[in-house]
Amino acid sequence: MSNFNIEYKGWKPEEQKLREAICTLGNGYIATRGAAEENKNDKFNYPGTYLAGGFNRAKTKVSDKTIENEDFVNFPNWLCLSFRPEDGEWLDLEKFKVLHYNQTLEMKVGVLTREFRVQDKKGRRTAIKSHRIVSMRDHHMVGLTWIFQPENWSGKVIFNSGLDGNVTNNNVERYKELENRHLEPLETEVINEHSIFLRVQTRQSKITVAQAARTKLYHEDRELNPLSNSNQSEGQVCQEFQINVKAGEEYTLEKIVAIYTSRDEAISEAGLEAKKDIRRVERFKQLLFRHTDAYIRLWHRGDLEFEDEGNNQDLLRLHIFHIMQTVSKNSIGRDVGVPARGLHGEAYRGHVFWDELYIFPFLNLRFPDITRSLLMYRYERLDEARHAAKEDGKKGAMFPWQSGSNGREESQEIHLNPNSGNWIPDNTHLQRHINSAIVYNIWNYYLATDDQQFMDFFGAEMILSIALFWESMVIHNETRDRFEIHHVVGPDEYHTNYPDSDEIGLNNNAYTNVMAAYVMQKAIKILDIIEKSRKKELLDELGLTDKNLALWREIGQKMYIPFLEGEIIEQFEGYGDLEEFAWDEYREKYEDIQRLDRVLESEDDTPNKYKASKQADVLMLFYLFSKNEIQSIFEKLGYEFTEQTIGKNIEYYRKRTTHGSTLSRVVFSWILIRYDKKRSWENFKTVLVSDFKDIQGGTTPEGIHLGAMAGSVDLVQRGFLGLEVCEDALWVNPPRLKSLKKIKLKIKYRRHWISILISDQKVKISFEEGHGNKVNIGVFDKILEFELGQEKEFSLPPDA
């Protein structure tokens, strides 16, 4: 790794699928894994191309049950490119002798480069340098070039360039028993001697995808006139080009592909548009120039300079790079959410979870228009959420735990434990806390942007509808005179029911209850913030009366929170009665117990019995809220809360968490910053390598973990820089960390671009670009007013 580059040396087939995920190129509209051009899906290669919002549903019979899943479709492979000498074999790194192999992801410009030299059985040595882009600027365009050099041979060479629509979903081994055919071929065509065309359609959702590819060859920048012929079969089309090559000379092949879909805006028909673009497109270098230019601008906004004792800068950039590739300007208005595993693989089927909570803090302060669009994805599914609430006998809107195309619940009904081969029920859809996460996200977007229009028209309606849902979820416990929530699952997915009960769900998950109280408090507040006429409109439309509002106030003050002895918040009611887990014994018995649920199920046991969590649950509260905020929430609820409460809870749950989700370490790093700097830093470093080193042993090849990636950046801005968006001001209050030398970033806050630098025990804040409005910035413990053009420097207080 060096200076914006991720470099892989040597051909290591067993590492290939991980490299593919890390080297995925995308533009927020479409993405293609960093697979080899010359290979199809096999043991070591998985060329996958995904479209934002590209879902398809399919039914399968498994374990005597017919289930339906909505999958993230693998669309036609546009990479297909290979060569062979006239009397030789097609390029295959598994069969050829690989003399040299280097693969570099150039993040600064969004280019994937492969450089390799191979020797075939007849001793012919060939060097190839390939460059690939998924254009950030011209989002329908993707392309690659090969610089081809026969080193010690001359003669006829044949290149094969194709489009392959006969692809299935095959990226996740655990899903292999499920229906994986999502495409049906519609049409292939040879447009002319250098262009081909393919059109497919998803089988159920009927999304049409059209690809038009132009392949040209050049020698010393002069276009060649190769002998060309073509091959078409159902779902596949390719062209072969034959030229004479001379040893030592360089030949350039350019393959440019235009991709359109029936989901696109401003089109007549996908196929027509793809053909039009391929007719108009210039040389690869022009495409590359525009693409690079777009990247320079993106980094100008998204970059974060970070100097510490390790070499963590590049990993942070890798994470920023993948966020910017998954959602971008090209995603805006496209009716897409942000998939937990990026556009990088098929795990979790492209679904949208609560991971937005971890991703939006990065976007809010750099690309707020993208957050707005992602929040609109939720708004567009408000009716479906209303329907779900009604079906469940509830009021308001109940958003799904896993969301896909139309906002119905997409959580799988049963899932495979790869350790035991058993299909087991998946009850994690009971994570109703997703609704509160949506409210939290709307509120924090609003704080960062002051986007009153959004709040008035869309945000408020979602918040009030969710508050109404919680109103119908709570049960008043007369004895306690407190409100309770039953039959839910908290963020810790290891506990979905009581060990002695067949009924699914748990009672009074502390995180869910506190978040419901938070929603109530926010809903009441929102009504004072939005336009009066809109308030009246919304109250009328949603049928809300003073009685509802009075009840919300009461719920906001009387939610029940279970406690164990000594200020320990009980994860859910009854958690205290569970058995302690034999941690030492299991750590000795198994190499890896991150996924303890799978380990135990294969022993015919269940984590439901034990005090063992997959990920932060109670501790999420200290992640989402500052000490003052959480203190105020608890005070309003009438519970005692001291500074020590946080420390004691961290210590209690730290020992009982397996970090089976990459999100967990993000939370631990953050909450430990002010209590145990060393452990906080260790967790941060683990988050940084989560995907790069695939610490869960095989999950990254199935897609990156975008929540953890974005979470790592938020740890730097919120944790190490102490940047907090609050109601009264944007606070900058960095904790003192020895290992940290410098952080420099640019953020967008309420229509200003603000540059913040921390180095040499000083903090510098510059208002570089923006509008006339003044804003409050809190530095350490004082609020100051800033306006455009101002720059101020502050020395870190000794015990900041």
Ligand code: BGC
């Ligand atoms: C985690 C969830 C997360 C999901 C998608 C699961 O393993 O438990 O919290 O939302 O992955 O990232």
